[in-house]
Amino acid sequence: MPPASTVFMFSGQGSQYFQMGRRLYQDDDVFRRWMIHLDDFAREWCGESVIDVIHSRGKAEAFDRTAHSHPAIFMVEYALARCLIERGVRPDLCLGASLGSFAAAAVAGHVSVEDAMQAVVAQAEAFEGHCERGAMIAILADPALYAQPFLSERSELAAVNFSGHFAVAAPQAALAPIEEELRARAVSFQRLAVSYAFHSRWIEPAQAPFAAATAALPLGRGALPVVCCEQAAVLDELPQDFFWRAVRQPIRFGEAIAQLERSGPYRYLDLGPSGTLATFAKYLLPQGTRSTTQALMTPYGQDEKLMAAVLASAQPA
Template identity: 35%
Template structure:
């Protein structure tokens, strides 16, 4: 039996210092690609990305400086993809979540890795220069609670729909903190993402001109693999000019994207991000009757090598049996 493979790329919030450390130390191919990306980024920001991720910061520190986290996430996901592709684990289609859509565009060869990293850095600079500080909050409850507590949600916008009883809101920092405090007092589980900007919401409005300009200057080629997106209703065969502006500004809808993929049959979903967050989301999104599988390449608990070999043997079982 052969199931098509989906590579999934997570977005802001899934990054952490030391991500992929064990692979970086032990897998020469992963290390090569990371160094390759790091060098490109160093030309752009004047600092070594590898130093930032592995040699300067403890895992427990918050990794939320976007000038670093944006290119770091893209580099990690890209390097993991190259490592898998070199192991002949090839994607049949791609799925990106927020910034992960940039990884999808690069892995599909619609953009080069240089173009992707330049974009990630330019967006980060624009936000750091002129975007008010915001926040993103994941909420473990039904979206209906917005109606119940409309006042508390007043200045926050739904910016992501992950799966049932798990959604994300964005807003200005104070508004999000107030909401978080309120929800905690009501025993609603929340989790602040490591992001200092209110992506996918009107908090970005005063940098919208500049962001739009950056997005529209991307020069796409035809993607090599079909790309599923959470802002487009069908899979992408050709990127449109304003596509990444929509990715940044419109809410993410993972539910829709996975439903779209599932409609075309069972798939193996590989989370090629650093945290396994999408893999978790997918397990909630899959229909009980679906024979689709999900797995991650690495996660924040370390033991990367073990995870990678687990991935290889699982794939063998799924693809061969």
């Protein structure tokens, strides 16, 4: 049997938390080197150290300031990818969900890591400077529930992850009524630690300033394909509006994995801070598949143990 191809998966807003990657930063030379390299750019463009922000508070506090969380997620994901690549575990494809599309494109060679980092910062600035506050709510139910007026009239469908999990985006004023109705229906949900209604019309005021800030961004054909969760397709070349569409249009993670499984098997490695995509993938993999999924990092610690497990099980490319 042919070996499984390796997919690096990168998650987006809502997967971050304070102290993420702290042990790897302390003990892993590769992770620390790349975090410091990217933090130098953060200091130049943001005027402060993102590493200091990540390590400044406890995990239980909400890490929802977009100017900080946007570059923090990108830095952690890219540094984690370099940890694997420099130890011989290389991806065959890179999958990006929402903000994770920046790391996916950079690792796949469609854009330099420095240009991607600058675009991440520019997007965060566009959101903070032009959008009203909002949030996203993850809902553990059949996505068909979205057709109910209490959701469809107050929010937009932001993501469909698998048959029992979807997310909506809404402005601040709509969040409490939605959550009240979900409680009344005994539907489990979680408000994500984000400050804006990503993947909805409420972030559209940021489109023009972000486009202006990234008009000269070189973007195109890279060394590896990118699995686009906005299109649920595998792309060899990225369009110029790729990074905007990735955060504006709904995330079709379930459809993207289904598309890949038609040509599997795959080894899905989740390089996001929370390991959420690995969990979603477990619900999506068809019975009898040889595909596997593993997380590299979770909020519960043991990042070094998870890294060792992946290195032990993955076949170097």
